[in-house]
Amino acid sequence: MQHKTLLKFAIQAGEIMLKSGAETYRVEDTIERILSVHHLDVIEAFVTPTGIFATIDDESMEMTTLVKRIRHRSIRLDKVALVNDLSRRFTEGKISLENAMAELNAIDQRLPYPYYIMVGSTGLVSAFFTAVFGGNVRDCIVSLAIGIFLAIMQYFFRKAKTSRFLIDLIGGCLIGSIALLFTRLIPFTNLDQIIIGSIMPLVPGVAITNAIRDTIEGDLLSGVSRAVEAFFVAISIATGVGIVLKIGFALTGGIL
Amino acid sequence: MILQTISAFFATFFFAVLFNISKKQLLFCGGIGAFGWFIYLLFVKLTGSVVLANFISALGISLISRIFSIIRKVPVTVFLISGIITLVPGAGMYRTMYAMLSQNFEETAFYGAQTLQVAGVIAITIIFTSSLPIGTKKR
Incomplete structure (x- = not known):
């Protein structure tokens, strides 16, 4: 169950980055880095400018895949920087999953310049x-x-x-x-x-x-x-x- | 020349606003833009070659963006995109189109080739500096 929440968190982080104009490899990197926290057997992330696919598998659970289609893109480099920073703090263990998810939602709601x-x-x-x-x-x-x-x-x-x-x-x-x-x-x-x-x-x-x-x-x-x-x-x-x-x-x- | 460099600072600064870059980084983005344009103007004057000037300027911009991204701990794109925008061959594109409109195909070929060269040169410098192994973490 915990793994599923982690996958959702990783995908949401990737979605925000991709929508905001981050490079594809950075999104893949971020998702894989977040998923690596739980030391699962299989971690795969595949990202294109219009969609995200990620799979996790482990002996303790069923194989889980999540697909996210990205439609509307805008340029929000502030969000890219913030999510990048958040994912780093998360993988270094400085912030718990619940807090990280709350912070990610806050980043998603950030308003652009007026x-x-x-x-x-x-x-x-x-x-x-x-x-x-x-x-x-x-x-x-x-x-x-x-x-x-x-x-x-x-x-x-x-x-x-x-x-x-x-x-x-x-x-x-x-x-x-x-x-x-x-x-x-x-x-x-x-x-x-x-x-x-x-x-x-x-x-x-x-x-x-x-x-x-x-x-x-x-x-x-x-x-x-x-x-x-x-x-x-x-x-x-x-x-x-x-x-x-x-x-x-x-x-x-x-x-x- | 000084006036153009100052204008480049403000142009890049407000471009960074359009990209929603956070307030803390805006001044640095403007600085990179002005620096890049200064180098460009300098080398156009010295060598007379637009493509060479673009090469050296893009090299400087991408190196500085890389260094700033490590110091300021933000993704390199934040500085790179706003810095490189002054060099994006918008003028070349326009001149190519204008020459095509006036059915001056000699000029069309000239400006078209120059625009492609500039775009290629910028791409190569970004590839070059991104592949340099400075800073242990990828940003």
């Missing part, structure tokens, strides 16, 4: 990246506005549980059209720098980094699937921006 901070940060990310890529002050202000619009748009679409690729496509369109509009209205603004800065919040940094790190650790399946995710996100953004620019150029005639 909505207005997210909106502001998206705007500032866009603005500062425009500056990084050599935009002037006017470009940065336009990017700030685009970033804020983008974050508000993302918030409403995420609430409706829309596919990530559609959000990125629409985000690309939004960035392209606002950038095109403002560069026409305000003199001395650069379309390139504004768009490059503004697409940064959409760029799939987590997917790319995790794809590489999973591949190194031998999780080839996860590496490939994350790379495909990153590739399609990039294509979605490029299509969104591209369509708008093409229409814009067609209407106004020629390159800006």
